[in-house]
Amino acid sequence: MTVAIDRATGKRHGDRAPRPGLGQRLKQGYQKHWYAYAMTAPVAVVIGVLVLYPLVYGVYLTLTDANSLNTARTIGVNHIDATYKFIGLHNYADILWGDTAYDRFWSHFIWTIVWTALCVALHYCIGLGLALLLNQKLRGRVLYRLILVLPWAVPTFVTVFGWRFMLADGGVINSALDALHLPSPSWLEDTFWQRFAAIMVNTWCGVPFMMVSLLGGLQSIDASLYEAAEMDGASAWQRFRYVTLPGLRSVSSTVVLLGIIWTFNQFAVIFLLFGNTAPDAQILVTWAYYLGFGQQPRDFAQSAAYGILLLAILIVFTSFYRRWLNRNDQQLAI
Amino acid sequence: MSTTTVETPATVSERTAEAPRRTRGRGDKSLAGSLASHGILIVASLIALFPIVWLIFLSLGPDKDDYLHPGGIWKKMTFDNYSFVLQHTEFFSWLKSSLIVSLGTTVIGVLIAATTGYAVSRMRFPGYRKFMWVLLVTQMFPVAVLMVPMYQMLSDLKLIDSYLGLILVYCSTAVPYCAWLLKGYFDTIPFEIDEAGRVDGLTPFGTFARLILPLARPGLAVAGFYSFLTAFGEVAFASTFMLSDTKYTFAVGLQSFVSEHDAQRNLMAATAVLIAIPVSVFFYLVQKNLVTGLTAGGTKG
Numbered sequence: 001m002t003v004a005i006d007r008a009t010g011k012r013h014g015d016r017a018p019r020p021g022l023g024q025r026l027k028q029g030y031q032k033h034w035y036a037y038a039m040t041a042p043v044a045v046v047i048g049v050l051v052l053y054p055l056v057y058g059v060y061l062t063l064t065d066a067n068s069l070n071t072a073r074t075i076g077v078n079h080i081d082a083t084y085k086f087i088g089l090h091n092y093a094d095i096l097w098g099d100t101a102y103d104r105f106w107s108h109f110i111w112t113i114v115w116t117a118l119c120v121a122l123h124y125c126i127g128l129g130l131a132l133l134l135n136q137k138l139r140g141r142v143l144y145r146l147i148l149v150l151p152w153a154v155p156t157f158v159t160v161f162g163w164r165f166m167l168a169d170g171g172v173i174n175s176a177l178d179a180l181h182l183p184s185p186s187w188l189e190d191t192f193w194q195r196f197a198a199i200m201v202n203t204w205c206g207v208p209f210m211m212v213s214l215l216g217g218l219q220s221i222d223a224s225l226y227e228a229a230e231m232d233g234a235s236a237w238q239r240f241r242y243v244t245l246p247g248l249r250s251v252s253s254t255v256v257l258l259g260i261i262w263t264f265n266q267f268a269v270i271f272l273l274f275g276n277t278a279p280d281a282q283i284l285v286t287w288a289y290y291l292g293f294g295q296q297p298r299d300f301a302q303s304a305a306y307g308i309l310l311l312a313i314l315i316v317f318t319s320f321y322r323r324w325l326n327r328n329d330q331q332l333a334i
Numbered sequence: 335m336s337t338t339t340v341e342t343p344a345t346v347s348e349r350t351a352e353a354p355r356r357t358r359g360r361g362d363k364s365l366a367g368s369l370a371s372h373g374i375l376i377v378a379s380l381i382a383l384f385p386i387v388w389l390i391f392l393s394l395g396p397d398k399d400d401y402l403h404p405g406g407i408w409k410k411m412t413f414d415n416y417s418f419v420l421q422h423t424e425f426f427s428w429l430k431s432s433l434i435v436s437l438g439t440t441v442i443g444v445l446i447a448a449t450t451g452y453a454v455s456r457m458r459f460p461g462y463r464k465f466m467w468v469l470l471v472t473q474m475f476p477v478a479v480l481m482v483p484m485y486q487m488l489s490d491l492k493l494i495d496s497y498l499g500l501i502l503v504y505c506s507t508a509v510p511y512c513a514w515l516l517k518g519y520f521d522t523i524p525f526e527i528d529e530a531g532r533v534d535g536l537t538p539f540g541t542f543a544r545l546i547l548p549l550a551r552p553g554l555a556v557a558g559f560y561s562f563l564t565a566f567g568e569v570a571f572a573s574t575f576m577l578s579d580t581k582y583t584f585a586v587g588l589q590s591f592v593s594e595h596d597a598q599r600n601l602m603a604a605t606a607v608l609i610a611i612p613v614s615v616f617f618y619l620v621q622k623n624l625v626t627g628l629t630a631g632g633t634k635g
Contacts, residue, residue, distance in 0.1 A: 029460060035538045039453035040465060042446040043513050050506040051472055051480070058483035071486065130378055133371050147379040149621060153614035154386060155567040157585045158606045162389035165599065170402040172388060204381070212621070265476045268569040272589070288478035293485075293574050300482045307478035314474045 062091050062305040068298035084301075091305040105306075112264065112283040115199065119266075120259045122203045124252075127210025132244075134211070135218045145215075152208035160272040163201045164188070167273075194274060194281035202269045206262075210255055217251030218244070253325050257318065264314060284310055386610070393603035401599050415604035425605065427580040428587040431497065435572075435583055436565040438501040443508035443561040444516075444554055451516025452542050456528060472510040477570040480506060485574065495577040503575065504565045511564075512557040519553025520546065552623060559620040566613065584609050 030037075064084045072082040095105050130148060134141050151159060166173050167187040174184035185193040221244065229239045245252075270278075270286045276294050284306060292303025392400065395407035396414050419425050453459075454466060484503055485494070493499030523546060531541035547554075572583045579590060588609070591602035 033457070033459040036453050036457040036459040039449040039457075039538075039542070040459075043450035043469075043509055044465070046446055046505060046509045047468060047472060050502060051475070051510070054480050054483040054487060054506075057487065058479060061482060061486070072490070130375070133375055136371065138368065138371055138375075141375075144375045144379055146618070148375075148382050149618075150382050150386060150614070153617035153621070154610045155563075155585070155613055157567060157569050157588060158389075158610045158613075159385055161588065161602060161606055162385040165392055165401045165603070166385060166388060168401070172404060204385070208382075261474045265474070267477050268567070268585075271569060271573075285476045285478050288476075289481070289570060292478070292482050300486070303478060304482040307476060307480070307482065310476045311474075311479050314476070315471060318470075318474065 058304045066300045119263045123206040123210045130211045131214040149208045156268045191280040213255045217248045221247035432583040439504040439565040440558045440561040443512045447512035450513045455517045455520035469510045508561040515557045556623045
C-alpha cells in the first residue's frame with residue numbers, strides 16, 4: 001500500500017537523511033506534502049467553519065442557561081442583547097442526575113437503545129432473508145427486487161404520511177383488524193402501540209437498504225466455495241453458516257454500523273409520525289429537538305447538551321465497534 | 335482422524351447411490367421450495383407496495399375525510415385534488431425551493447469534496463488519520479448537535495429563512511460524506527494511471543484534473559445523487575430554518591397540510607404522490623450505482 005502510494009506521488013523513501021531539526025522538518029514536510037494539504041484545504045475549511053466552529057459554540061452554549069428568552073434576538077427594529085450566563089456543567093448534571101432525570105433522560109435513553117437494537121436486528125434479519133431469496137434462480141426476481149426497493153425509493157417524509165393515514169383511528173389497519181374481530185389498538189395514542197408503530201414503520205423504511213447491500217455481498221461470494229462445501233457434504237444450514245455468513249462479514253459489519261448510526265439518529269420517522277403528541281415515544285434525537293424547538297420557551301442549552309451527549313454515545317460506541325471488528329487484525333483502522 | 339478415514343468411503347458410496355435419482359442441477363430448487371420462495375416474496379412485495387398504493391388510492395378521493403371510508407372512493411374517483419394542488423397551493427414554489435437547496439448542496443458538496451477525496455485516497459500526509467477520523471465522525475452527527483448553534487449563528491448572520499443558510503447547513507454533512515464516498519471510488523482507480531501521468535510530467539493537480547477526474551465521473555455522479563437525495567428528504571433542519579411558506583421545501587410543505595385546526599388529507603395525499611413519482615423514478619435510475627458506492631466507501635476505512 002505505502003509503496004504504491006509513494007510511487008503515485010512520485011516521492012521516494014529509499015535514501016533518507018538523518019533526522020533533521022524541527023524547523024527543517026516542518027519545511028521539508030511542507031515541501032513534500034504541500035499539494036496534499038492544498039487539496040484537502042477546501043474540505044478542511046468547510047469542516048472547520050461549518051462543523052467544528054458550531055460544535056465548539058454548541059459546547060459553549062451547553063455551559064450556559066441560554067433559552068429563547070435570553071439569547072440575542074431582533075424583534076421588529078429592536079435588537080435585544082443576549083443575557084444568558086455561564087453556569088458550568090450544571091446542564092449535564094441536571095440531565096443525568098437532576099430531579100426527574102429518569103423521566104427526562106433515562107427513559108428516553110432506554111427506549112432509544114431498545115429502538116436501535118430492535119430496528120437494526122429486524123432490518124438485518126428481514127433484509128438478509130429477502131436477499132437470500134432473491135439470490136436464487138427464480139422467475140421474476142428482477143420485478144420482486146424493483147418492488148421491494150420501493151420503500152427506499154420514495155422519500156421517507158412521503159411514506160410516513162401514508163402510514164399515518166393507515167394507522168389513524170378509523171384507518172385501514174384498524175378497519176381490517178376490526179373485520180377480523182381482533183382488538184384494534186389506538187396506534188397513535190397509546191404509548192406501547194406508538195412505539196410498536198414507530199418500529200414497524202422504520203423497519204418498513206429500512207429493510208430495502210439492507211436487502212440490496214446484502215444481495216450485493218451475496219453475489220460477490222465465490223460460487224466455487226458453495227460447490228466445495230456441497231462436495232464435502234455440508235447441509236444447507238452448514239453452507240449458510242460456514243460459507244455465506246463469513247462471506248458477508250465485511251458487508252455486514254459496514255451496513256450494521258451504518259444502520260445503527262442512522263437508526264439512532266432517525267429523526268423523520270418519529271417526528272412526522274407523532275409530531276409533539278407522543279412524549280413517551282420520542283427517542284433522544286427527537287426529544288432534544290423538542291426541547292430546543294418544539295416548546296416555548298425554547299431551551300437551547302439543554303437541547304445542545306443532549307446533542308453533545310448523543311454524539312459522545314455514538315463516538316464511544318463506534319470506536320468500540322471498530323476495535324471489536326478489528327480485534328484479529330494487527331493494525332487498527334482509525 | 336482414523337475414524338473419519340474409515341467412515342469416508344461409506345458416505346461416499348451412499349451419496350453415489352443417491353446421485354442418479356437427483357436429476358436437479360445445483361441451484362435448482364424443488365417445486366415446494368420455489369413455491370415457498372415465491373410466496374414469501376409476494377407477501378413481502380405486497381407489504382412494500384401497500385402503503386404507497388394506498389396513498390395513491392386516497393389521493394383520488396375528493397373529500398378530506400375519505401380516508402376513513404375508503405370504500406366510498408371507488409364511486410367518486412377524481413383527479414380534482416391534483417388540479418387543486420397544482421393550481422391553488424404553493425406546490426411550485428416548494429418545488430423551486432427544494433430544487434435550489436438540493437442542487438446547491440449537490441454542486442457545492444461534490445466540487446469541494448473532489449480534490450480532498452483524491453488527496454486522501456492517494457497521499458499519506460502527517461495528520462491523515464486524524465483527518466479521516468474527523469470525516470468519519472462528522473457523518474454520525476445527530477441533527478441535535480449542530481441545530482442549536484447553527485440556528486444561533488444563522489440568525490446572527492440573518493440567514494434564517496434563506497436558501498443559502500439551508501444549503502450551508504446541508505453542506506456540513508454533505509461535504510464530508512462526499513469526500514468519504516469519493517475516496518472509496520478513487521481507491522478503485524489504479525495507481526498506474528497516476529504514475530503514467532507523473533512520468534509524462536504532470537503535476538499532482540494536473541494528474542488529478544486531466545486523468546483521474548474524467549475517469550471518476552461515475553463516482554462523482556454517485557456522490558452527487560446521494561447528496562441530492564439526502565438534501566431533498568431532510569426534515570429537521572428544513573422544518574426549523576425555513577419560516578415563510580413560499581420558501582418551504584417539500585418536506586416542510588407537506589407537513590403544512592395538517593395543522594391543529596384543519597387536516598386536508600386528500601390534498602396532502604395528492605401532493606405526496608406528485609413528489610414521490612419523480613423522486614422514485616430518479617432513484618430507480620441511479621440506485622445501482624448508489625448501493626455499490628455506499629458500501630464501498632465504508633468497507634475501505
